């Protein structure tokens with residue numbers, strides 16, 4: 001049954017858009033299409049018996065995967081298991097599943113953006129320059145202070161000083177959003193807790209990033225990635241409640257009430273107001289709209305850095321903030337007049353200025369306390385430091401993101417109102433320590449922090 005559906009699908013595919021790169025098996029003809037001077041798609045012809053076998057057997061062994069693949073655009077142009085999973089025999093990731101044992105074909109369950117780049121070089125290049133690639137993995141993989149947080153404090157080492165910390169907090173949490181370094185066992189397969197991972201996952205073939213976080217496998221649907229749900233698995237919660245902000249904004253109101261009737265399937269760069277009445281995350285941060293072209297670099301349209309302790313205009317690896325502002329305003333002006341757009345951006349700039357004032361005040365107190373040795377060595381047991389963290393990482397970020405994306409409840413009640421409360425408590429602790437020259441005995445801070 002499943003097989004017959006698949007076969008009829010293949011017959012329906014015109015030869016000119018057929019596939020498979022199988023370089024080692026036969027020399028395929030390469031067709032490079034430069035579309036509108038921007039998108040470059042490489043299509044390789046020549047469908048092999050080898051590639052057909054994967055689908056045939058996997059339709060029985062892993063029907064869920066084959067069914068999802070069958071519905072996607074890539075199955076329609078006959079890009080199959082082989083194109084993405086076959087690797088060279090000498091690849092560090094080469095292994096064989098039971099179906100191909102003993103043959104000259106090697107595969108891997110891991111697929112990095114390097115594979116996608118063979119056919120989608122433009123998307124991969126843009127993605128690689130964004131905060132979703134190397135920068136996303138950096139905190140989890142490279143930064144010592146986060147490793148201490150993950151392994152020592154959250155990993156429970158401090159509960160059992162005699163034992164090694166646990167990796168559980170990291171493997172089920174941080175790295176499922178941020179990504180981590182894939183480590184291989186002797187069978188060339190990933191060892192537990194290092195794969196699969198989040199948006200900045202790093203691979204043994206040198207590839208960085210995980211394309212499946214927004215268009216999930218094996219449909220790889222563009223329509224799915226255009227919906228706000230595609231971002232919601234990571235952009236949520238007390239420290240970056242972007243989906244909550246969006247769904248409570250006027251844009252979210254329109255999405256929730258009318259989204260079902262919108263057209264999600266327009267061609268890349270041809271998804272325009274009219275297909276939808278209000279923007280989604282993708283519209284503002286990625287999709288082509290009006291004169292703007294689609295980008296996989298989410299940093300391109302940003303002005304401020306709203307994620308780190310102090311907000312600055314973006315420079316260097318984080319993007320060009322001045323250009324970012326221009327591009328984002330261009331997005332808005334497809335549906336709003338210039339007065340509306342300028343007013344909204346001015347509110348964001350004022351929000352950042354006020355937040356920075358609170359942050360600078362808190363930093364000044366922290367530095368004075370540090371000079372006078374009035375901070376504990378372990379910052380996570382020090383009431384002042386815990387509040388200092390909530391000020392920028394939770395409440396302050398909520399105020400900034402809320403104002404940026406028109407979520408008034410987050411800008412105020414979950415935002416500035418609590419920035420102010422936390423600041424007052426910071427000040428009270430600071431005053432006590434400066435007056436008495438000692439750290440108070442008990443911290444009054446609730447460990448869950450302000451919600």
Ligand code: HEC
Pocket residue numbers: 054055058062065066069074079080081082083084085109110111112196197210212217218220
């Ligand atoms: C367009 C590329 C592409 C195609 C076509 C494709 N896959 Fe995948 N597959 C991926 C990616 C990407 C992942 C995620 C890998 C990662 O996280 O490193 C994946 C993961 C997997 C996994 C491991 C994850 C799991 O859930 O167990 C299996 C098994 C798999 N694919 C089988 C298949 C089969 C069978 C087919 C053919 C019907 C197929 N794939 C077609 C790209 C593809």
Ligand code: HEC
Pocket residue numbers: 050051053054055057058061081082085086096097098099100105107108109189
């Ligand atoms: C005759 C049946 C059969 C054929 C043909 C076959 N497979 Fe498999 N494949 C399996 C089975 C069964 C598994 C489950 C794990 C195992 O037995 O190795 C599997 C597992 C996999 C996995 C997951 C490996 C893991 O470590 O989780 C991938 C990826 C995969 N196959 C891809 C392919 C590709 C690509 C082809 C074609 C080149 C292919 N398979 C051909 C039966 C087959």
Ligand code: HEC
Pocket residue numbers: 019020021041042043044073074077079083084111112113115116117118119120211212215220221222223
């Ligand atoms: C062998 C070439 C090839 C490989 C490898 C490949 N793709 Fe594709 N992909 C295509 C072609 C061809 C299309 C159809 C283009 C079109 O419709 O204009 C496509 C379309 C897509 C689309 C648009 C789907 C839609 O709903 O319109 C997405 C998303 C996508 N690919 C993602 C990926 C990802 C992610 C990878 C790597 C895991 C990948 N592709 C690997 C050739 C490939």
Ligand code: HEC
Pocket residue numbers: 135136138139140146149150170173174175176177178233234235236237240306307308
């Ligand atoms: C639910 C998904 C999720 C989890 C779990 C998560 N993060 Fe994040 N993290 C994000 C998102 C999304 C951002 C970006 C927010 C923004 O840009 O405003 C982010 C931003 C960051 C940043 C700031 C950006 C940078 O690279 O400097 C750091 C550092 C960070 N996270 C570290 C961690 C660590 C360490 C853990 C585990 C202790 C963790 N995160 C857990 C999703 C997550």
Ligand code: HEC
Pocket residue numbers: 039113116117120123124127132199209210211212213214215222225226267268269270271282286287288294296
């Ligand atoms: C942060 C979410 C996100 C990630 C991660 C992501 N994409 Fe996309 N992708 C999108 C969105 C949104 C669109 C639709 C853009 C539009 O509306 O024009 C899209 C469209 C596409 C398309 C079809 C449009 C085109 O320009 O050809 C391809 C191909 C594609 N993505 C490939 C990839 C590849 C390869 C990766 C990994 C390097 C990737 N995507 C990672 C969100 C994402």
Ligand code: HEC
Pocket residue numbers: 130131132135136137139176177178198199213214225230231232233234235281282285286298299307318
């Ligand atoms: C698998 C988790 C995940 C998904 C899904 C995801 N992101 Fe992210 N995003 C992150 C992480 C982690 C960061 C922080 C990167 C860093 O550490 O600098 C981030 C950062 C960002 C940033 C800021 C980049 C920077 O350098 O500061 C933007 C904007 C963004 N994401 C937008 C989106 C949009 C829009 C979508 C959906 C179309 C999306 N993301 C989907 C995990 C995700």
Ligand code: HEC
Pocket residue numbers: 228231232235240242243244246251279280281282284285301302303304305306307308328348401404405
């Ligand atoms: C109406 C357009 C719009 C929509 C819709 C939208 N955003 Fe934003 N987003 C913005 C603007 C504007 C900023 C602030 C830009 C700046 O830096 O000046 C921003 C900032 C961000 C940031 C902070 C980046 C940083 O500095 O760390 C993240 C993360 C983000 N958006 C993710 C999302 C996600 C996820 C969604 C959907 C749930 C979404 N956005 C919906 C316009 C939008």
Ligand code: HEC
Pocket residue numbers: 250251254273276277278279283284328329331332333334335336341344345406
């Ligand atoms: C696809 C069209 C579209 C785009 C693009 C768009 N908006 Fe909107 N926006 C709307 C609609 C429609 C409303 C609802 C107006 C109403 O409440 O009657 C709205 C409402 C708003 C509101 C609520 C206040 C009000 O007008 O009642 C703000 C603030 C806002 N948009 C800001 C922005 C910003 C900033 C951008 C660009 C970053 C943007 N919008 C991009 C369509 C859009």
